[in-house]
Amino acid sequence: MLIIKRLKQHLPVTHLTAVIICTVIIALTAMLMPSQDAPASVLNATSTSAQPLPLKTSTADSTSTLSQQQIQQQPQQQAYPQSPDVWQDFTVRQGDTLTSIFKRAGLSSREAFLVSTAVKDTEALKRIYPGQTLSFVINDQQLYKLKHIRNQLNSSLIIASEQGYEVKEIEKQPDIQPRFIQGSIENSLFLDASRAGLSDRMIMELAAIFGWDIDFVLDLRQGDHFNLVYEERFLDNQKIGEGNILSAQFVNQGQSYTAIRYTDSQGNSRYYTPQGDSMRKAFLRSPVDFARISSSFKTRRKHPVLGLTRAHKGTDYAARTGTPIKASGDGKIIWRGKKGGYGNCVIVQHGGNITTLYAHMSNYRKGQKNGSRVQQGDVIGYVGQTGLASGPHLHYEFRVNGVHKNPQTVKLPHASPINKAERGHFFSVAEQSLAQLEAYKATQLASLSD
Template sequence: MEPPTQSALQWLRHFPKGHVLACAALAAIVTLALVLAPDDATSTAMSTRALALPSPEQLSPANDTLADDAPFDTPTAAVATASFGPDWHDLTVQSGDTLSALLQSIGVSISDVHRLVTADERLKALTRLRVGDVVRAALNDDGQLVAVEYRLSQLKSLSAEHDGEQWEVTEHERQYDRQIRYAEATITDSLFMSGHRAGMTDNLIMQFANIFAWDVDFALDIREGDTFRVMFEELYVDGEKVGTGNILRAEFLHRGKHLTALRYDADNGQGRYLDDRGNALRRAFIRTPVEFARISSRFNPGRRHPILNTLRAHRGVDYAAPTGTPIRATGDGRVEFVGSKNGYGNTVVIKHGQQYSTLYAHMSRFAGGLRSGQQVRQGQTIGYVGMTGLATGPHLHYEFHVNGSHRDPLTVQLPMAQGISSQERPAFLARAEALKQQMDMHRHAFAFARNEP
């Protein structure tokens, strides 16, 4: 099967109407609550220290102390230490304000404003102010503008100081504060609704479905009583929740199977999900190279060719789709051929390791810059549906070859993606164990909280 895409939200939302009543009745007996058990906000090194049940103070992120030292964290401190220094002004942008208007209101001349914004390319950001933005400006005893601070985004800010000769610009980038959260629910209707009641966002539910999509068909396979558990990150800035981070570990108890997944970030920063022993959860190939497409003809070795009107083996799958529909590489690999191939028209062949290759034909055009020898990633767009070569209408002709012979792409056994490498294994196993312990503690805390009156 394929990993869910945008359409997945629709099927996750979908559930039989009769389940509405059942769901209401079950709501009373199934408790789906989000256990908030803050842990050390660490993003890379995972803490394994013992986890106590959260106290009410711990539950409020507003009480967390934030270690970031971005200039906007401590405006009062800046003023306090400025008794012998410049005089700071916080200028809030109102509708219709410009930087000149703001700075002129504290006595800065137009020519000084001009000198500021032309001193450095990065200071151009000051000319694109939005209503509600705050520009901090400092004047010296002579009323000269000597420093400016401006927040570009949640995490980025800019400061500039005049050293008497010129403006020195510094960019500051801070990190999110990450809090680890845990949610658990037993499915009574759909994954989507149960997840929502457990306090999970759409984003988290989609992450969860994507992680296990290779093993579970979330549209058809979900059973009442299936249970999921997730440990994930929430992102904070200045004590305010601003979003959901990654799922760190997930468990799915599904029809008697206990599936687990944990996130592992490689040295290159790329994260992927593996089981506790380091096996990949995803397969080396996705089943379908076209999204939202309708299969118009199946693998059929004895079909009469519509144009040549001869009996020709049809050695692939045809996916009818509008001209221009993106075609994606079904696995990581190296482009072996890009060009025109007789009846195939515009064709791409990708080699995946020693045994496997895939072929995509009748393209209207190739993805920009695609060339032979190039590495492509699974899911990467390599071209667009068309009807070049011998084709009666726009469609993709897709072939899957194992050791040089054709296999039915719809039924061929797809190999698993590569698991953890032997060099990474020791670090991986240590992390897997730490995450498992941490999650177990959250789970026990959750069960304990649920059984309390």
Template sequence: MKNYIYILTFLSTIGNFQSCSTPSTEKEEIVIIDTVEVEIDSSAYIYAINVDSMTVEQNVVKRNQSLADILTASNVEYKEIFKLANNAKPVFDVRRLKVGKDYTLLFTNDSISKLNYFIYQEDPINYVVFDLIDSCNVYRGEKPVEIVKKEVASDIQLSLYQSLIDLDESPALVNELADVFAWQIDFFHIQKGDAFKVVFYEKEVDGTVVGIDHIEAALFTHQGKDYYAFDYNYNGKKEYFDEFGNSLRKEFLKAPLHFSRISSSFSRKRFHPVQKRYKAHLGTDYAAPIGTPIHSVGDGEIVAAQYSKYNGNYVKVRHNSVYTTQYLHMSKIKKGIRRGVKIKQGDIIGYVGKTGLATGAHLCYRFWKNGKQVDPRRQEIPSSDPLPDSVVQEYQEIIMPIKLELDKVDLITSN
């Protein structure tokens, strides 16, 4: 790709350039003579700065290392560091340099080797530039992001995560797929032989994948049943629908946690590990690290948020006159979660722990229907409203070529 820069040839009444610490107070009179289009080498640019005549050093922030530590090691005076920190306040808190984050130093390529720029990379896309040339200016920038369309398909032998990793795909795609099918698929009960196909758009920076832009369409085959999902914007709201225009969103999520394993399925009889006797286990246990966020499976009102000897820290949610859910053994209840508080589906209500009668870190999830405790995985949960009939025909015309593309994606069979 060719890049061009427009160079202005001009005359100026003042010829000397001012440093960071000594900003000019005089006015320059500039007279433009001509404009020339020049092809440039984009490889000579880093963070939109021409580094052709500079020395580039790259490093990572070390433990207990501050901005002052980095800059003083590059012979920057304290008065300039103070000015940079002060100028940065509206843009970036210099006290928030994080261990392991990348930074770049740009020096003059001469015997003096003076530092011109310090660039802190907040994440793969966003960065902060500390300009020591232009009056200690501090500003934010973003690396160009390329959106790349991809297709992937595979059967599952061990887990969805492992299948995607084996295909050299980003783990972020696992999260996106789980979010799309959060109401249809119990990802804690994926079976060998389940399969998926996905058409999606990936974010790339400098040729490296940095995230998933969105999933356009997906097909997940679980326990012999096909589940389709198509991205569709209805009334200004992005949502996923099946091939018939039914919303994938339901009244309850399939599970209150993301990506853990179920350690004890719902059972009327289970050997209790603490009480050393067989008793009904009217709940589903999810083994997960302490501190893992717990999400309410549906909209509702908090009817209990407290501690008890056996349940430990727990939260109980009444969703409507039919359904109630309960979440036990939390390490802590989220701040603000108390009796009478209204919550939305997916809201965090607490964190996994092992309080009360528990041998290890896990969540015990309980589900009531009409006052009777039942297995949530066996319940037929109501769906959200489908697309209106007046829209369905247009919707199906839009998704038809996408569905054909999805169906044609070759399924890779794992060894």
């Protein structure tokens, strides 16, 4: 979608699904002002009575039942309009400004100016996209209310009052429910995890959590399995998205890894082993993203370039030309150029006399040079077949004191373990998370054996 820049008074506009917005906003308003004992006004979001409507008006749908109950509890806030609110929706078009939409709504450019001034330092009307909806309540050709829903959880309501325009930010809190998923690898992480019910985003997060221990490009095997508990977010009983992975296990070639999400007293969330070691390590197992490698591991294992090429002191990742290559750890580029059979090659110097080498690149990452500092995960170049290479692939080497190590098996030190002061709290969180995970696994097992 196109983001339209906000010009001072010429606010470009957008739109949304009218009905839901209307009911939601009114319901939200009701929740915002719960205290006064004033008699309930007979607001009706779906009313079509009152005035002639220049554009479509919201019509009833299934979401209105709940909202209307809430609407009836809404106290009369404003002294002036006593009639029921009639919401009119205007769709933001390409090239619209706040003024042009106000014009369509029958309002003056002066009013558009006053509103844009009133919302200046707020989130309201800050970014408006074509296709969104702005909803107005207009009484006697005067703007009474204007609402702009930015997303399912956040909206702004602008209300005319005797003091000018008031802006209310409305934030809905989703219900969060845990969800358990388990699966085993038959073809590839992507295929099998999505078959098990995980979204692409969750698969990427799962792989990121274990990416320091497991090389998802090369080391996945048939029979590997995983299970995890993650958050699902609901709004009015409708799933609106996913939250975080709370706990996860991955069994790779018989080796089991467990990760627990922990948020410390500073509010930082990280994944730890049940013993309190960070899942993060100084080096990623794989400098290419498994998701970029299209074939499944079964076929990849047979790939002639992949084969068992580790004997030649590096690991080869067959991948399409142009696939981004990431620095596996923090460090400094100490070589960036042609280097014999390696072709275009980057060498990164890390702490502890460790260097990593990336060969056969088609291109280097723009903006970096010899001496540049890079962080773990930074792209440093792109897969190619320069130098001695039978096909496009990344040749990756890991050396300690100049001696080659197998990057797949070299022991990597854990990054910072859990803070001493946090240990007590961490272990109680970890215990609960693990108990939850085990309980789900047991339930699943029981249902399978029924």
